[in-house]
Amino acid sequence: MIKALGYFVEIIRGILITSRHFFVNMFFHILKVFGIKTKRKGAVTIQFPEQKKEIAARHRSLHRLVPNKDGKPRCVACMLCATVCPSECIYVEAAEDPNLEMQKYPSKFIIDIGRCCFCGFCVEACPEDAIRMDTGNIELAGYTRDDLVYDLDKLLK
């Protein structure tokens, strides 16, 4: 009983904290209703589809293939990304390139985003800096699994 009474102070402090939050936030909400702009907002919520949070520069988002000057991918189909990929979601098919400097180019380059774990190993492994994860596109959803299979055309965009 004594112990329970000892907690009484903390109980009061707890309700003071929550009610402080309530009244301070309500104050800013009401200011907003009356059209008064304040630096502080009543809520920290970012209302996602309308407002978007700025993505950090190093954020790993959807992959892209870096094109050359002629618009073809810089990739030389060395298969390092497909080898290092832990979720085995990259499929590369090489073909011979008449250009002697390149020698090979990917005739197929497929990433199954549904399997990708966004570890970024493919980006690190690439010797040609041909694949990057800097598109800033994080809204990757599809109605079927096939929607999530990204091929060469989609990745070069």
Add this chain to the structure above:
Amino acid sequence: MIEALIVFIKIVCALAWFLLLTLYLTWLERKESAVIQDRIGANRASIFGIRIIGLFQPFADAIKMIFKEDFVPAFSRKFLHTIAPFISFFFVAITISAIPFGDSIRIGERTISLQILDFNVGLLFILAMLSLGIYGIILSGWSSNNRYTLVGGLRGAAQLISYEVALGLSLIGLIMVYPSLKLSSLVQLQGELLFGFLPKWGIFLQPLGFIVFLFAALAETKRAPFDLPEAESEIIGFFTEYGGLKWGLFMMTDFMEIIIVSTLLTTLFFGGWQVPWLAADGFHWPWGGEWLMAPWVVTVFHVAVFNIKVFFFCWLQILIRWTYPRFRYDQLMDFGWKLLIPLSLVNIIGTGIVMSIIR
């Protein structure tokens, strides 16, 4: 004939008030918790693109619950399983009949009290009906034929019965001070003045009784910090096997209990519809001077003030629910039996001593 019509209208109005408030209490709960936690809360429900800070959310919730499958587990006792939420709901909903919303009004020859039924034993009636609500809990726990819900139901019954004792005992002091069980006369008596300026409300005469009643009543509503019977997130509670509208009835019962507790706190400890210094013909300030008003203005004042008090206590209970973590079961029982019941007994003895000295 006309008497029956008046009673019917009163029932409809009181139930509409009760259910609408229940509906919007769900909205208030979501919004208030959001504001406490620096969020915005449900604001997406819209009709034709109009979304007034999420005020349509309760309707969206209700429509969703109505269209859900009415699922009954295969091994449950189907009749009891179906009837349990209705028992819970009914015994809470009926308590509104004894709550006085305002002073009696005069229309022509007739005097109409703003209360469905003015029982001689109104207070006991409300307490009894709230106790009977336990049947809903224990039946739902038992008839689901699931060991976890059975344990949840037993926990709920044990908790409610323990706190029922403190709830009843804390009111004895109040009944000693205002010698009546009739809620309308309880409120009438609270309209008098103490030392010429202080309204003679229950809170001023029975502060300890108020605290004990508040805690016991919070435990009666089965919400955090006393939410062991349901415990949405961790422990499995008594209505685990329910879905759709039956689950919704249990949820509504919770919110209706909040309102009933708020109305009880208002009626018993905060003067019900009484406004300080407002007599039947207007304000009589204690420092002299008057501010006379028409009788209908006074009635509107009474009902509005009653509503404001009730809203305040609903708000307070939701604030409490979003502040405190859950009790452990032994702490819960200790708090009820070792703290609240002795305190209420002390309150009874103290009230008796003070009354015998003053008399």
